[in-house]
Amino acid sequence: MAVLLDSASVDDAATAAELGFVHGITTNPALMARETKQPLAHLERLLAAFPSGPVCYQPARTSYAEMDDEARAASSLATDRVVAKLPATLDAIKLAAALTDDGIRCALTAVYSPAQALLAHEVGCVWVIPYVDRAARQSVGGLVVVDALAAILARLQSSTRILAASLKSGPQVVDAILHGAHDITAPLEVLRSLPAHPLTEAAVQEFAAAWTEA
Ligand code: E4P
Numbered sequence: 001m002a003v004l005l006d007s008a009s010v011d012d013a014a015t016a017a018e019l020g021f022v023h024g025i026t027t028n029p030a031l032m033a034r035e036t037k038q039p040l041a042h043l044e045r046l047l048a049a050f051p052s053g054p055v056c057y058q059p060a061r062t063s064y065a066e067m068d069d070e071a072r073a074a075s076s077l078a079t080d081r082v083v084a085k086l087p088a089t090l091d092a093i094k095l096a097a098a099l100t101d102d103g104i105r106c107a108l109t110a111v112y113s114p115a116q117a118l119l120a121h122e123v124g125c126v127w128v129i130p131y132v133d134r135a136a137r138q139s140v141g142g143l144v145v146v147d148a149l150a151a152i153l154a155r156l157q158s159s160t161r162i163l164a165a166s167l168k169s170g171p172q173v174v175d176a177i178l179h180g181a182h183d184i185t186a187p188l189e190v191l192r193s194l195p196a197h198p199l200t201e202a203a204v205q206e207f208a209a210a211w212t213e214a
Contacts, residue, residue, distance in 0.1 A: 001177065004185035005050070006165060008032045008042065012188045013049040019191065024053035026085065026129070026165065026185040028109070029060040040073055047078050056107055056127075058085040067095055075104045083126060085109045088116040097123035107163065112145055114152040121158040127183070128153075131166035132176055142166070143179045150180025170194050 002023035005016040008031035016022040025046060029039070036042035043057055055078070059070035071084035084099055086092035088108040093116075096106040100123055107127035108120040112135060120128045128149055132142030149162050164176035167186040170193050176184055 002163075002183040003191065004054075004056075004163070004183065005191060006031070006167075006185040006187050008035045008046065009188075010035070010042075010045050010049045013046050016188060016191065017050045022050075022053075022191065023183075024055060025050055026056040026163070028058045028085070032060065040070070040077070043074055043082070044077055047081060053081065054083050054105075055081055056083045056085040056109075058087075058109060062087070062089075062091075064091045064095055067092060068098070071095070071099060071104065071106075075099075079104070083107050085129070088112075088120070088128075093119050093123055096120070096125055100124040109165070111149065112140065114148045117149045117152050117160070117162075118156070121153060121156050121160045125160050127161050127163040129163045129165045129185075130181075132164050132172060133166040133168045135166075142172075143175055146176055146179040146181050154180075170196070 003021055004024045004026050005012060005022050006026045008027040013025055032039045039060060047055055057074040059067040075082045083105045085107045086096055087110045099106050106125045107129055108125050109129040111117060111128045111130045117128045130145045130149055135142035135145050146164060153160055161182040163183045163185055164181035165185045167173050167176060167184060167190060173184050173186055
């Protein structure tokens, strides 16, 4: 299992790098737009702030030629680390096949159906990325989507992994894994909240008080 940070903030990336349990970063054009007008230059800063592991970069534009140019430019910054993250459209799946043939790792994102996962497997994507909370907000059932992706990929004995995204709380992270996601990506505040439990906090207070009183 791998835990990734879902953010394009350099500060978040540097903080996550120190946590010890974060394996990489996912970004998307909306997250990038909050930070920069020059996403490729910004990607270099993210790679420096988070010095090892995969960084998923999603092209801002959506035509085949534009995605191709942007994905290859992103990959050229660190071929061993940058994963081209592409929306699960026909053009993007075709592009993922071409990029994978050229040694560029790809992930299909905004995945909501087993058919999309099946094609991700066929073209050799490393990840399919379902949006759990977005699906739940549309009454699609975010965990139902994860169940379906897990079933089809298991049936195919696929090496394509499920990276659950759009996770807004610790319980949603845990549920995604319980429903068959291999890996998760979440914002920094969600990752930092994962160990929080009132009884743990109470125990810490109790032990600290005992030590002070002794
Ligand atoms: C995943 O890689 C996306 O960046 C993200 O999780 C999308 O969903 P959200 O906008 O609901 O967080």
